Amino acid sequence: MAHMVYPGAVHSRFEHSLGVYWLAGQAVHKLKTQGLELGIDRFDVQTVKLAGLLHDIGHGPFSHLFEREFLPQVLNGYKWSHEQMSVKMVDHIVDKHHIEIDSEAIRRVKEMILASSEFASPKSTREKHFLYDIVANGRNGIDVDKFDYIIRDCRACGLGCNFQFQRLMETMRVIGDEICYRAKEYLTIHKLFATRADLYRTVYTHPKVKAIEIMIVDALLKANDYLDIASHVQDPSQYWKLDDTILKTIEIAPDQELREARDLILRVRRRDLYQFCNEYTVPKDTVENFKDVTAQDIVCSQKTSGVILREEDVAICNVRIDLTRGRLNPLESINFFKDYDSEEKFSIPDDRISHLLPTSYQDMIVRVYSKKPELVGAISEAFENFQLKTYGIKPQVHATPEKKKRRM
Known part of the structure; x- marks a missing residue:
């Protein structure tokens, strides 16, 4: 398995869905070999694979950017998630194309899609609960969705990756209706x-990535009313019909109402x-x-x-980075379990884990950007003042370069 190539290797949302579909099938087949006591049948295999294929079908343009950055600013408090939209899209596809599929299978697929979201069904109503942790794991975050995009993105960006998901898939077992390792x-x-x-x-x-994302969100906001x-x-x-081509639609439209949005996309x-000022x-x-x-704070x-x-x-970017x-x-x-002869499961507390691992599991980074290059100096100074006022110190490591402050 060390040298296998799977469909998720090519980085696109469609290929990601194929990759998760493939890995979901591998995972459920691996669990099936554990024995008849789990009761995994052909129906289970099909629903898990379908959930893998369809779990992200509700994503909008630029995926999480659309859901987390754009929509909250235009929906006035209305809660929306791509998982819920995926469920609606599944129903729409089945109805629109008159697909003959068992209603129980569709129900199970939709529950699996929602499994890691706040809209998940109560655990008590699920059969074979462990199957719901394969595609989108709300219990502990280990799922084939992460396996696929982590390997894919490390490869696409030329980064080394010492995480071997194959080891986890080879050693996982179900104990007490839960996947253990x-x-x-x-x-x-x-x-x-x-x-x-x-x-x-x-x-x-990355600061440049977030600068582009902020600009795309601003362009969408300026185009939204029209x-x-x-x-x-x-x-x-x-x-x-709403996908990444919305930017091209804005860019080539002659309408005066879209001029500001067009200008941002051109930039x-x-x-x-x-301009990234500091963080x-x-x-x-x-x-x-x-x-x-907030910008008001600065x-x-x-x-x-x-x-x-x-x-x-x-422009302010509040970045949370954690371990899920x-x-x-x-x-x-x-x-976890000790060995394959054991039927006992247990957790591993912090004090029994290597002391070289972190004791803090979340970073919060605040970044500030200037939308006009001539304001970098003034915004950087205000940003430092805010830090001193809030913390009594300047947590930032480096000062904003003088050359950037003087840029006109």
Whole structure:
């Protein structure tokens, strides 16, 4: 298995779905070999694989950016999730194309898609609960969805990856209706979460990446009233038409109402990005009570400058990086077994794990950007003032370069 190539190796949302479909099938077949006592049948295999194929079908343009950054600003408190939309899309596809499929299979697939979300069905109503932890694991975060995108993105970005999901799939067992892992693999599991956190730090939330994301969100917000983008999320028959090509639609449209959105997209194309001013990591002892920093916080911290800052000149990015369970250690929510002759499962507390592993499981990073290059100096100064006012120190490691401050 060490040299296998699976469909998720090519980085696109479609190929990711194929990769998860393939891995889900491998996982459920591996559990099936454990014995007849689990009662895994052909119906179970089909539903798990279908959940893997369809679990992300509800994603909008640019996936999580659309859900977490754009929609909260236009839906006025209405709760929306791509998992719920995936469920609606499944129903729409079945009805629209008159697909003959067992209603119980569809119910099970939809429950598996929602398994890691706040809309998951009560555990007491699920049969073979362990099957719901294969695609989207709300119990402890170990699932084939992560296996696929972590390996895919490490390869696509030229990063080394020392996490071997094959070891976990080869050694996992079901004990007490729960997927458990051999105790000696706890470091392999830690590498899964640590590699994911490293991808978030170095790729997904890279300062340049976030600058582009902020600009894309601003472009969508400026185009929303005219194109009525947000209304698509209520209707599956319209939602499926909404994908990444929305940027090209805005870019080539001649309408005057879209001029500001077009200009922003053109800036992205030309790499004329919002200027990253600086960042700081929130001190560990204050993370628990941290509240998101806003543009207003920075503007109100301005003391003396030749310009007057406005909130619309400042972009703030509050970046949370964790090991999937916020400030908690994910290993504590996982059960292990000693060897294959044992039927006892147990957790491994912090004090029995290597002291070289971290004692803190979440970082909170605050970044500030200037939407106009000539304001970098003023915004950087206000940002430092805010830190001093909030913490009595400047948690940032480096000062904003003078050359960047003087840029006009």
